[in-house]
Amino acid sequence: MNEIKIYENKEIKSVWDNEKEEWYFSVIDVVAVLTDSKNPRNYWYRVKKRMIEDEKSQLSTFCRQLKLES
Numbered sequence: 001m002n003e004i005k006i007y008e009n010k011e012i013k014s015v016w017d018n019e020k021e022e023w024y025f026s027v028i029d030v031v032a033v034l035t036d037s038k039n040p041r042n043y044w045y046r047v048k049k050r051m052i053e054d055e056k057s058q059l060s061t062f063c064r065q066l067k068l069e070s
Contacts, residue, residue, distance in 0.1 A: 007033050 005012045005025070012029040016022075031047075032040035 003014050005014050010033045013026040015024045028040050031044045035043055037043040
């Protein structure tokens with residue numbers, strides 16, 4: 001089940017996984033809502049890059065992005 005969630009009058013795409021009984025949310029949409037960034041994809045890319053360089057952490061898998069229905 002795909003659903004659009006509304007947070008502070010902004011849309012966040014989400015998908016329900018019946019098997020795991022978990023919601024998955026678009027990170028880009030969440031970043032857009034929380035930061036008011038004009039380019040949330042770029043913002044998220046820079047956060048991930050900084051984390052990898054500074055803390056040797058990895059914030060994503062090898063897949064670059066997953067498609068969610070708009």
